Each structure stands twice: as structure tokens, then as C-alpha cells.
């Protein structure tokens with residue numbers, strides 16, 4: 237393994253710690269002035285003659301936030317997503333050019349002008365990477381359960397049903413054997429089209445079986461990560477997948493297996509904190525977001541401006557967390573070359 241120990245040492249320095257908790261809800265503190273006149277004061281609404289620090293020990297950011305109306309959980313909206321419209325033309329988020337969708341798709345879903353790499357689901361990824369008609373799906377038929385009866389805006393059961401109907405898949409990972417330029421390998425791909433590739437019990441199990449299957453067959457292993465992290469709807473059960481997949485990889489690598497990890501945009505949370513960063517060779521697509529906690533969470537926690545390109549592949553390459561950045565068009569060549577080199 238390439239400098240894994242160094243990677244672990246720098247892991248939390250680079251990614252920071254913490255989870256993706258929603259923004260803290262600040263409630264105003266009601267203060268009564270001396271004399272008990274019954275007037276209610278908010279920390280953010282104090283007059284200029286009154287010392288804030290003298291009344292309560294809160295920081296300025298709290299002051300400004302608490303002056304706003306109190307936010308409730310129901311009002312918290314997810315951050316704006318880049319929605320790729322379904323029309324014939326679309327606007328490239330990389331160069332803002334108006335590009336023809338078919339031309340972009342024919343270019344491995346990269347912008348023909350600036351080579352911005354659009355996100356792709358597992359099916360398209362397998363088509364791009366493997367030799368034509370060589371993929372043989374394995375470990376299918378595993379269905380996610382809802383052991384916690386989880387409910388956020390809608391129940392987990394409802395969410396699963398709609399995701400399954402939309403994608404035609406049971407969960408967020410496809411795995412099996414296939415060939416790249418004539419070299420046989422075991423491949424597992426996290427599916428961004430299914431709950432953002434999040435890792436619950438099924439994803440963890442499919443990845444583990446793929447690792448064990450590669451070991452049993454003596455095949456190299458490629459895992460393509462693209463994930464929002466551990467699936468919160470399965471809580472602790474999702475987190476257990478981190479240990480399970482890492483342990484399976486340790487056994488595989490002790491047996492001399494080659495594991496190539498490919499990081500795509502975005503690879504975050506529990507996936508980054510487990511198998512995605514355990515590759516013998518770690519490849520990344522250009523400008524992919526790779527991190528543990530998101531940049532906004534880190535910036536809020538450490539209260540510092542983050543450097544340019546923070547948590548992008550190029551930044552991680554400089555920091556020694558990624559071995560090579562490979563444009564999508566060169567992935568097949570590069571992976572075949574690595575398999576030859578290690579085999």
C-alpha cells in the first residue's frame with residue numbers, strides 16, 4: 237500500500253472531523269433587565285449603550301443569528317443543487333457554455349468545451365469503463381430494510397420505494413465481473429442515481445461481497461466511489477459498513493490482491509472514511525470533490541477561510557492523498573496499465 241500510514245496521519249488534518257449535521261437552530265435568549273420591568277430583551281436587539289458581553293456570554297455570530305426569526309426543522313431546506321435539465325441543450329457548470337446534450341454524452345458525459353466531468357450513474361459508468369457486453373452482474377437481489385422505522389420529511393420506506401421506481405435498482409451499488417481492455421476484474425460502482433450513492437447495509441454488503449469475490453477468484457478489484465456518505469436513514473447500521481468493508485479489504489490486501497480505488501465527484505463522508513481511501517492505488521477524476529465533512533461545515537467549525545480548491549482532487553494530489561488524477565477518457569487505459577503493472 238502506498239504510504240497509507242502517512243495518509244491516515246494527515247486524514248483529519250485535511251478533512252476535519254465532525255458529521256453533516258444540519259445547521260444548529262439558534263433560539264433567542266430572553267433576558268430580563270434589572271428592576272424586573274417585564275420587558276423582554278433579545279441579545280441581538282440590545283441598544284448601543286448596553287454591553288452585550290456584560291449580559292450574556294455569547295459570540296457575535298450568535299447575536300446576529302438570534303436576531304433573525306427562529307428557524308424550525310421544517311423550514312430548513314437542502315442547499316441548491318445543480319439540476320441538469322432534460323432538454324436538448326444544457327448549460328455547463330464548468331464554463332457556462334450552452335452545450336448540446338448528445339454531444340456531451342458522446343464525449344463520456346464531459347463538456348466538449350472545457351472537459352467538465354458531469355456526474356454519471358452506475359450503469360453509464362460501467363458502460364464507459366468496461367469492454368462492451370462483458371459485465372456480468374453479481375450479488376443482486378439484496379433489498380434494503382427499514383429496521384429503525386426512520387422518518388424525516390417522508391418515511392425511509394417511501395423514499396426507498398420512489399428511488400427504486402425512479403432508478404429501476406434495489407439499492408445504490410452495482411457489482412460484478414467484467415473486462416477492461418481484455419483484463420478481467422471485479423468491479424463495484426456506487427450509484428449516484430440512487431439516494432446519492434449513500435452507503436447503507438445493502439451497499440456495504442455488496443461492496444464486501446465484491447471484495448471477497450475478487451479474493452476467491454484471484455481477480456484485481458476496482459471500486460468506483462461516488463457517494464454522499466453513510467446513509468443517515470440506517471444510522472449506526474450504515475456506520476458499521478465502514479468497518480466491515482475495511483476489514484474485508486485488509487484480508488484481500490493481505491492475500492496480495494490489487495485494489496484500485498477510483499474517486500469521482502462527490503466522494504464524501506463514511507465512504508471516504510472507509511474503503512474509498514484504502515486503495516493500493518487511488519485514482520481520482522479531475523476536480524472531483526473528495527472529503528469527509530463538507531467544506532461549508534469545516535469553514536463554520538474552524539472559522540477560517542478555506543484555501544482555493546480545497547477538497548478537490550488536485551488539492552488532494554498535492555497533499556499525497558491521491559496517487560493520480562485521470563481524465564475520464566483515459567481511465568480504461570490507465571486501469572489496464574495498472575493491472576498489468578501489478579500483475
Ligand SMILES: [Zn+2]
Nearest residue numbers: 328331347350
Ligand atoms: Zn464546459
